[in-house]
Ligand SMILES: C[C@](O)(CO)[C@H](O)COP(=O)(O)OP(=O)(O)OC[C@H]1O[C@@H](n2ccc(N)nc2=O)[C@H](O)[C@@H]1O
């Protein structure tokens with residue numbers, strides 16, 4: 001069984017406050033983006049055979065191990081993971097891989113297993129990737145409300161700096177906290193091709209840690225991209241294009257500074273599922 005594990009971007013991310021458990025309470029809009037990792041998941045008689053980076057530390061491996069244990073070891077599995085989404089980019093690649101492994105194993109070995117509970121233990125972004133569509137999220141990202149997002153041509157740019165998520169959260173200060181995002185106004189602006197009134201509270205801490213990231217927005221805006229924002233904890237940024245051709249031209253120009261992808265965010269065809 002072949003499956004695609006799409007990247008995500010955060011169409012706005014507001015850190016509301018710091019919780020007692022050290023995590024940060026968020027209000028964010030998740031959108032799938034058409035850049036995707038490729039997975040092959042096949043049943044075998046026994047054992048967990050994994051081919052891909054990070055070995056047993058890989059979130060995809062850990063997801064498989066958790067599911068098989070929760071399902072009572074119904075059989076074995078062979079997983080092949082081809083990475084295309086850069087790591088440490090704020091694009092949720094590892095989380096998406098993990099979600100696709102959970103979905104694939106549930107299809108291969110159906111069992112009374114709470115996938116959302118397993119997903120939450122793997123990472124804050126994993127539950128979203130089980131949904132396979134846009135979502136409004138609260139909590140640490142596990143309280144999800146599906147969202148109808150228009151398909152928007154967009155560019156994702158990765159300047160090549162790998163940012164560990166915990167480092168950015170540790171650098172958050174109270175002045176970075178924000179109110180709830182204006183969800184309706186953001187959706188209307190997206191549908192009209194206007195600049196959405198969103199922000200990312202993690203830009204402040206990420207820019208303090210890595211000042212070179214301050215230059216990225218200007219570069220992307222100069223190419224005519226709108227609504228340019230850092231995704232998650234960075235260092236990838238995304239920007240909205242006027243159409244697929246504009247997205248391709250802008251991505252091409254951005255490749256002078258890093259990696260860039262033209263694609264679609266939101267919509268129905270950027271979601272997860274069999275390839
Ligand atoms: C930046 C985002 O990608 C936005 O969608 C997520 O908030 C991060 O999701 P993730 O990478 O799945 O995060 P996890 O692997 O669960 O957490 C990594 C670390 O980030 C910090 N963390 C994460 C999420 C959150 N809401 N508050 C936090 O303070 C915690 O120190 C945690 O130990």
Ligand SMILES: Nc1ncnc2c1ncn2[C@@H]1O[C@H](COP(=O)(O)OP(=O)(O)OP(=O)(O)O)[C@@H](O)[C@H]1O
Nearest residue numbers: 058059087088089090091092093094095097165232
């Ligand atoms: N399948 C995987 N793909 C990518 N990274 C993985 C995977 N499994 C474990 N990791 C570890 O997680 C780190 C980054 O994870 P990921 O690709 O989710 O990026 P991210 O920037 O943390 O995304 P986000 O902040 O949006 O969750 C890697 O550096 C690696 O150590």
